[in-house]
Amino acid sequence: MGNSKHLGLILLAPAGVFVILFFLAPVVLTAIFGFTNMSTATGISGGAYVVNESTMRALGERFGERELAGRLLRKSYVIDEAGLQAARESGAEQATIEELREKYLGRNFESRRQIERLLKKLDNRPASIRAIKKIAASFERSVVNIRFDSPEELVAAIEGYGIVLSDAQRQALADVSYTGWVFTTQNFKTMMELPDTWRTMANTLFYVFSTLILFNTGFALVLAILTHYMPEGPAGFFRSVWLLPRITPPVLYVLMWKWLAWDNGFLSRMLEPLGIAPRNWLLDTPANAWTFVILINGFVGASMGMLIFSSAIKAIPQPLFHASEVDGASRWQQIRHIILPQLRWPILFITSYQTLSLLTSFEYILLATDGGPGGATEVWALAAYKKALSNYGGALQYGYGAAMSLVLVVIGVVLSLIYLRLFNFKALTESPKIEQ
Amino acid sequence: MLHFRRTLTALAATSMLAAGSSAVAEEVTISVWANQGATENYRIDAIKIAADLLEREYEARGETLKINVEGKVFTSWSEFKQAVTLAGEAGTAPNIVVSSHGDIAPWAQAGIIVPAEDYVDLDAWPLNDIYPNLLEIATYEGQVWGIPQDAESRPFFFWNDYMKAIGYTDEDLAELADRVRAGEYTLQNVLEDAKKMQDAGLVEPGKGFWPRPTKGGDFWQFYMSYGGEFATDDGRLLFDREAMKGAYQFFVDAVNLGVTRKNHLGTPWDQWHGALTSGQVGIWHGGTWQYSEWTKKYGLDFFKNVTFTLIPSGGNERGRANTLTHPLVYLITKQDSEKEMSIAGELITIASEPRINALHAIKSAHLGITRSEEKVSLYANDRWTREATEVLLPYATAAPNNPNFGQYFEVMMNGLQAAWTGQKTVEQAVADAEKELKAALGDEIVFR
Numbered sequence: 001m002g003n004s005k006h007l008g009l010i011l012l013a014p015a016g017v018f019v020i021l022f023f024l025a026p027v028v029l030t031a032i033f034g035f036t037n038m039s040t041a042t043g044i045s046g047g048a049y050v051v052n053e054s055t056m057r058a059l060g061e062r063f064g065e066r067e068l069a070g071r072l073l074r075k076s077y078v079i080d081e082a083g084l085q086a087a088r089e090s091g092a093e094q095a096t097i098e099e100l101r102e103k104y105l106g107r108n109f110e111s112r113r114q115i116e117r118l119l120k121k122l123d124n125r126p127a128s129i130r131a132i133k134k135i136a137a138s139f140e141r142s143v144v145n146i147r148f149d150s151p152e153e154l155v156a157a158i159e160g161y162g163i164v165l166s167d168a169q170r171q172a173l174a175d176v177s178y179t180g181w182v183f184t185t186q187n188f189k190t191m192m193e194l195p196d197t198w199r200t201m202a203n204t205l206f207y208v209f210s211t212l213i214l215f216n217t218g219f220a221l222v223l224a225i226l227t228h229y230m231p232e233g234p235a236g237f238f239r240s241v242w243l244l245p246r247i248t249p250p251v252l253y254v255l256m257w258k259w260l261a262w263d264n265g266f267l268s269r270m271l272e273p274l275g276i277a278p279r280n281w282l283l284d285t286p287a288n289a290w291t292f293v294i295l296i297n298g299f300v301g302a303s304m305g306m307l308i309f310s311s312a313i314k315a316i317p318q319p320l321f322h323a324s325e326v327d328g329a330s331r332w333q334q335i336r337h338i339i340l341p342q343l344r345w346p347i348l349f350i351t352s353y354q355t356l357s358l359l360t361s362f363e364y365i366l367l368a369t370d371g372g373p374g375g376a377t378e379v380w381a382l383a384a385y386k387k388a389l390s391n392y393g394g395a396l397q398y399g400y401g402a403a404m405s406l407v408l409v410v411i412g413v414v415l416s417l418i419y420l421r422l423f424n425f426k427a428l429t430e431s432p433k434i435e436q
Numbered sequence: 437m438l439h440f441r442r443t444l445t446a447l448a449a450t451s452m453l454a455a456g457s458s459a460v461a462e463e464v465t466i467s468v469w470a471n472q473g474a475t476e477n478y479r480i481d482a483i484k485i486a487a488d489l490l491e492r493e494y495e496a497r498g499e500t501l502k503i504n505v506e507g508k509v510f511t512s513w514s515e516f517k518q519a520v521t522l523a524g525e526a527g528t529a530p531n532i533v534v535s536s537h538g539d540i541a542p543w544a545q546a547g548i549i550v551p552a553e554d555y556v557d558l559d560a561w562p563l564n565d566i567y568p569n570l571l572e573i574a575t576y577e578g579q580v581w582g583i584p585q586d587a588e589s590r591p592f593f594f595w596n597d598y599m600k601a602i603g604y605t606d607e608d609l610a611e612l613a614d615r616v617r618a619g620e621y622t623l624q625n626v627l628e629d630a631k632k633m634q635d636a637g638l639v640e641p642g643k644g645f646w647p648r649p650t651k652g653g654d655f656w657q658f659y660m661s662y663g664g665e666f667a668t669d670d671g672r673l674l675f676d677r678e679a680m681k682g683a684y685q686f687f688v689d690a691v692n693l694g695v696t697r698k699n700h701l702g703t704p705w706d707q708w709h710g711a712l713t714s715g716q717v718g719i720w721h722g723g724t725w726q727y728s729e730w731t732k733k734y735g736l737d738f739f740k741n742v743t744f745t746l747i748p749s750g751g752n753e754r755g756r757a758n759t760l761t762h763p764l765v766y767l768i769t770k771q772d773s774e775k776e777m778s779i780a781g782e783l784i785t786i787a788s789e790p791r792i793n794a795l796h797a798i799k800s801a802h803l804g805i806t807r808s809e810e811k812v813s814l815y816a817n818d819r820w821t822r823e824a825t826e827v828l829l830p831y832a833t834a835a836p837n838n839p840n841f842g843q844y845f846e847v848m849m850n851g852l853q854a855a856w857t858g859q860k861t862v863e864q865a866v867a868d869a870e871k872e873l874k875a876a877l878g879d880e881i882v883f884r
Binding site for chain 2: 196258
């Protein structure tokens with residue numbers, strides 16, 4: 001027995017690796033990212049330490065070091081032995097260096113461009129524009145716009161130019177010049193402060209529970225029961241028809257809804273003779289948009305519940321139905337006293353599963369209304385996706401998006417616990433007393 | 437990953453040495469990513485032409501270099517930017533990216549791109565011939581990060597026949613651009629005229645004035661119409677409450693007056709192009725590049741039917757007529773291979789030569805980037821580029837290169853959509869936008 005236990009673990013090990021890599025790691029990473037200010041600008045893999053106008057402005061404003069900021073921003077270029085040495089190391093030809101030393105040693109310049117122009121006039125002109133750039137950079141005597149990997153390197157470079165920094169100044173400089181991300185709880189504070197947060201949350205709850213109650217369990221149950229009382233052939237046909245939305249590619253499926261609803265689409269054309277002005281039915285009002293969003297998602301979601309419920313009804317022993325008919329039970333009484341009690345477990349399963357899936361699914365909304373009109377159908381998952389991964393101007397906010405996703409994870413867990421309680425999960429999974 | 441790549445590079449280097457470097461022709465693959473519409477293939481093709489020329493230059497010098505250009509086309513800006521950003525983070529960014537100048541700030545800060553000025557010669561032809569204001573737009577923190585690839589601007593358009601039907605003469609129309617520029621014809625006049633066209637039955641209700649159908653930089657023009665500016669002198673973003681209110685209110689007024697539909701945003705592009713090129717719309721605003729689609733795909737006889745102007749002033753004291761230019765730039769990404777970055781620099785330099793850039797400008801109805809392009813007959817003979825350059829480009833403003841502008845953009849657009857569709861009042865939308873920006877950007881944005 002003990003051996004087979006181990007064998008099971010060993011056999012499951014490869015699956016375990018995948019579970020950790022693809023299920024657990026993303027959640028853990030989301031949790032970590034949620035507590036950072038990570039964005040396109042800060043990068044993910046870490047930042048650098050840069051002295052430039054913005055970071056020096058911050059040095060002046062936040063730490064009162066205006067004088068130091070001004071000094072650090074001053075650029076100067078000088079052709080000296082150290083610079084010539086650096087140029088040699090960057091690959092400059094000996095002849096070029098000799099000519100520079102001979103003609104220009106000790107000369108100062110205000111910009112790199114001046115040196116570049118001078119290099120181009122040398123008899124021993126460097127062969128490529130890239131070589132000219134590298135040699136010119138060797139003579140720079142400032143740290144402006146150079147990316148340093150650590151604050152120590154930045155400080156060392158600055159002190160190399162004869163600027164001595166106090167400990168406080170070093171700390172301040174390391175603080176403001178860092179371009180990467182830092183840990184923060186600001187995302188959650190911001191989330192609490194924004195009025196749109198609550199609107200998005202209300203939208204999400206409305207979307208999830210309307211779709212769930214009306215379609216994913218409600219309508220699915222109706223379909224399962226109706227087809228149960230139909231002859232096998234037509235029942236199979238109806239079930240297949242309701243599977244179609246599920247197997248249609250989402251982009252095409254939503255496109256067909258759009259053709260139906262556009263202001264020169266099917267609905268508008270049909271209603272025009274009745275004197276109803278053509279309009280974009282999908283986006284006309286928030287109520288319209290919600291109707292379509294729930295229908296689009298509901299038609300897809302109903303099929304899964306239908307399949308599960310149908311097979312569960314099939315599993316009910318036929319003698320129960322026969323006996324009830326002998327007793328003169330009506331269809332309604334059969335549904336009420338035989339079918340529904342037997343379906344508690346599948347209903348729990350579908351309800352919790354579909355709640356979680358609706359909470360996180362936004363692809364049909366993205367394709368249909370994109371959260372419109374004016375944010376009326378913006379749900380949490382869509383908002384998180386937009387923040388983290390879709391920005392017209394390219395400014396992706398991974399940190400804030402991850403924080404939003406983390407909230408979704410918490411809500412999902414809490415709702416699952418509530419369901420287990422509500423449907424009395426313990427009683428459902430108890431071993432049947434009759435077989436003991 | 438890095439180790440793996442280093443090992444690969446080392447292996448490659450060793451095998452090349454073993455083969456004997458003189459015997460092996462040097463081969464480099466340069467990947468180029470661009471977001472482009474049907475007529476914008478020269479964003480990538482210009483690099484291919486440049487590669488051909490550069491190979492010949494090497495050959496002329498007695499060296500051998502084989503350049504493979506691998507282009508990848510995107511058709512959605514947000515997808516494209518997401519792909520570039522994530523590839524950059526993963527260390528697999530393409531060598532050259534054709535993107536908005538607005539991406540320079542965040543990508544520079546993240547270390548995804550390198551300053552173009554380190555790899556190209558701005559003092560030499562053709563780059564020393566680029567319009568200085570375009571180079572300025574490609575500058576961030578005192579360095580030139582990108583080489584302009586095209587320029588455009590975003591005008592207002594008027595359907596001539598309907599303007600005449602409500603009382604304008606040919607002379608009036610000819611003077612309209614000047615009157616808009618002088619601030620005599622304002623956004624209020626736009627609403628009035630659109631309403632007149634609808635009342636006269638020339639266009640259907642809701643089609644008097646059609647804005648751009650999706651979110652985009654164009655809507656900042658209305659903020660500028662009411663005197664709004666993007667940034668303070670010290671480089672911080674600026675939120676001008678009065679101007680923002682003015683811009684939001686304009687669209688709300690348009691809806692209330694019935695000349696614009698409240699659910700206009702989200703209209704499919706082909707529906708939009710189709711309606712305005714077939715005379716179903718009285719007044720609209722769009723981009724200079726759309727001329728190419730309208731005339732070629734939809735067969736619009738542009739100069740017979742349409743008059744174009746700057747975006748009119750809002751009519752308030754600080755208001756001004758304006759237009760936005762949003763140049764795309766060639767950017768060089770950070771790579772391990774110094775050689776690849778240098779070749780990328782050489783390629784974008786050649787691609788900027790007037791004759792090559794004119795191919796893109798004319799085919800896609802964009803404006804040129806260099807002065808000498810006006811001497812290329814293909815460019816000079818094109819009435820649209822000539823007139824659009826004249827009427828619009830001198831008054832064009834660009835959005836700032838600021839790492840936080842992308843966020844400001846989204847918040848501004850969301851507020852506009854909420855007000856436009858009636859989800860929030862104008863005051864509420866502006867107040868919410870301010871609140872969100874304060875929470876998100878702190879000291880990096882100034883409210884006035």
